[in-house]
Amino acid sequence: MSKKNSHLQRQIWKHYGDKPLPKEVEKLIQTISDSYNNYEKENKLLNRIMNISSEELFTANSELRKRNDELDRFVYSTSHDLRAPLTSILGLLQLIELSENKAETDKYIYQIKQTTLQLDNFIQDIVNYTHNKKLEIDSEEIDFEVLIEECLSKLNFMSDADAIKKIIEVDASIPFKSDRQRLHNLFSNLISNAIKYCNPNTENPFLKVGVTVNGKEAEIVIEDNGIGIDRTHLDKIFEMFYRASAKSKGSGIGLYIVKEIVEKLGGSISVESELNKGTLFTLTLPNQK
Ligand SMILES: Nc1ncnc2c1ncn2[C@@H]1O[C@H](COP(=O)(O)OP(=O)(O)OP(=O)(O)O)[C@@H](O)[C@H]1O
Numbered sequence: 701m702s703k704k705n706s707h708l709q710r711q712i713w714k715h716y717g718d719k720p721l722p723k724e725v726e727k728l729i730q731t732i733s734d735s736y737n738n739y740e741k742e743n744k745l746l747n748r749i750m751n752i753s754s755e756e757l758f759t760a761n762s763e764l765r766k767r768n769d770e771l772d773r774f775v776y777s778t779s780h781d782l783r784a785p786l787t788s789i790l791g792l793l794q795l796i797e798l799s800e801n802k803a804e805t806d807k808y809i810y811q812i813k814q815t816t817l818q819l820d821n822f823i824q825d826i827v828n829y830t831h832n833k834k835l836e837i838d839s840e841e842i843d844f845e846v847l848i849e850e851c852l853s854k855l856n857f858m859s860d861a862d863a864i865k866k867i868i869e870v871d872a873s874i875p876f877k878s879d880r881q882r883l884h885n886l887f888s889n890l891i892s893n894a895i896k897y898c899n900p901n902t903e904n905p906f907l908k909v910g911v912t913v914n915g916k917e918a919e920i921v922i923e924d925n926g927i928g929i930d931r932t933h934l935d936k937i938f939e940m941f942y943r944a945s946a947k948s949k950g951s952g953i954g955l956y957i958v959k960e961i962v963e964k965l966g967g968s969i970s971v972e973s974e975l976n977k978g979t980l981f982t983l984t985l986p987n988q989k
């Protein structure tokens with residue numbers, strides 16, 4: 701016979717004390733007790749489900765708010781960052797039309813080229829952002845040295861790129877698998893920042909990329925002795941379109957994309973920086989075996 705419900709037990713005690721119960725009553729009470737126990741069990745389960753759904757609803761709601769806020773910023777900033785270079789190209793074209801001096805027109809053509817490259821980079825960033833959101837994670841063996849070299853050679857066009865000493869240290873005796881395209885994007889953004897924000901007053905500007913692979917994950921450090929980031933900005937640099945200083949030369953989407961990629965791959969990223977000393981990013985990425 702199953703255990704009697706405790707509420708019911710108390711009621712029986714009130715009426716019958718410790719007198720034995722008539723058989724029919726005992727049977728009836730057992731049936732009521734079983735139904736009551738079942739009801740209590742279902743009630744507890746229902747409460748648990750309701751708690752879970754309200755928690756999920758709360759999480760979904762804050763995620764939606766965050767995305768909505770990002771969308772607002774996205775529309776505002778993209779319209780500005782797409783229009784500004786176009787306006788400047790139109791202005792430069794007018795100057796070319798008016799100019800009769802070859803050296804002067806060459807200078808304007810060079811500026812148009814730089815502005816167009818900047819615009820192309822920005823559009824590429826937006827495409828990368830969308831790809832990261834939509835595409836499934838790909839997994840292939842990564843040769844970090846090749847990948848880093850590829851990124852560096854693509855960034856060679858940046859002014860200052862030549863002047864910076866590059867130190868690459870890869871310790872990867874264990875195979876590491878991950879999403880090559882996403883890693884390419886991630887390294888490109890972090891390396892381009894180290895070049896862009898190098899310190900013009902430093903005698904020996906450097907950029908150091910270190911990778912250590914173990915069976916579980918890869919630890920990546922990207923360090924520079926550039927202009928550094930003010931402490932008051934450090935916790936915001938991963939936000940969409942956030943620029944940490946007036947010296948910023950981009951749209952502020954690079955580190956946001958980096959953070960999104962790291963999240964997608966299930967890794968982590970942190971930053972340490974000191975003004976006029978330099979910046980150090982540390983990442984851990986899981987081995988997608
Ligand atoms: N290595 C670094 N050294 C100094 N400041 C940095 C460094 N990396 C990022 N920052 C600061 O953080 C801000 C955000 O970086 P992020 O890469 O998102 O944007 P960006 O480089 O300005 O533009 P984008 O990457 O979109 O071209 C930068 O504007 C800059 O102020």
Ligand SMILES: [Mg+2]
Nearest residue numbers: 893950954955
């Ligand atoms: Mg950047």
